[in-house]
Amino acid sequence: MSTPRGRPLVEIETWIFDLDNTLYPASCRLFDQIHARMTDFIAELLDITPEAALTVQKTYFREHGTTMRGLMTVNRINPEDFLAYVHEVDLACVPPDPVLVNALMKLPGRKIVHTNGSQRHAERLLDHLGIAASFCGVIDIAAAGYDPKPALAGYHELLRRHEVSPGSALMVEDMARNLVPAATLGMTTAWVRNPADWAADGSNGDHIHHIVDNLGAFLAAVPGAEPCDPIQSRSMPVADTIRSKLTERFAPTGLEIEDQSHLHVGHEGARPGGETHFAVAITSAAFIGKSRVARQRLVYETLGDELATSVHALSLTTLAPGEGSA
């Protein structure tokens, strides 16, 4: 049984995405091209006018769930021929979505596509959108035995193949009725709002846990997803910078750097995120014959930039080889 509100998003381990009109906006009308090619395919197959073919197409969609299913059942077509033909579309109309690209990269957990289209169509679109690297698998219509969503075949194959526990999975779809089996299996659901009748059909049920207008923004707001904080992309942690500079200047035979910022939380110079108070123990031949004060001066000179900006306090132990640390 589904729970009324689904699992908290922070507990989701597997994210399942429909492809068409979900990972890209319906407003780009890519599906119009697919739809038109379906009409062409039927007109050619049955040797009828485009108008008559469109009537067949709509009838099959209504009576068999998808046009392809109707063609397989009634006309015994090879589904691979049909899919190869209808997916030969120009993706130029699908706009880039940097918010979605970034959100998927930072979102914890596995991501899987579950589509009534073909594997090749999914791979083309994921590449076009620049999000292929975020996904670990595609369950396409062939993997579902050509039994399209909302039939259970594809959902079961996805759970089996990727060893998904439905209670920790969330499924995102623009066709509301395709979320009924997902919720019944125990998944949390998110409906990408699409006003078309065929997509919104069934969107009022309690199998819909989230309604999404912008998928990238929805995923970016998931607790646990790393925020796009410029500090996160700082070139190098302070301790690494200290290590790099001291190694280059002193060629040490011993070097220990300890970030002690956590001991100084709330004290002068402390900052959220730490990296303000360090203890450094360094052993180098460069210190032979020099006083403790002269050694420390050399270190302070080497780390002048860090001491002027990010490092508030530096506790130093400076040794020449063979000296004890006492």
Ligand SMILES: [Mg+2]
């Ligand atoms: Mg869709």
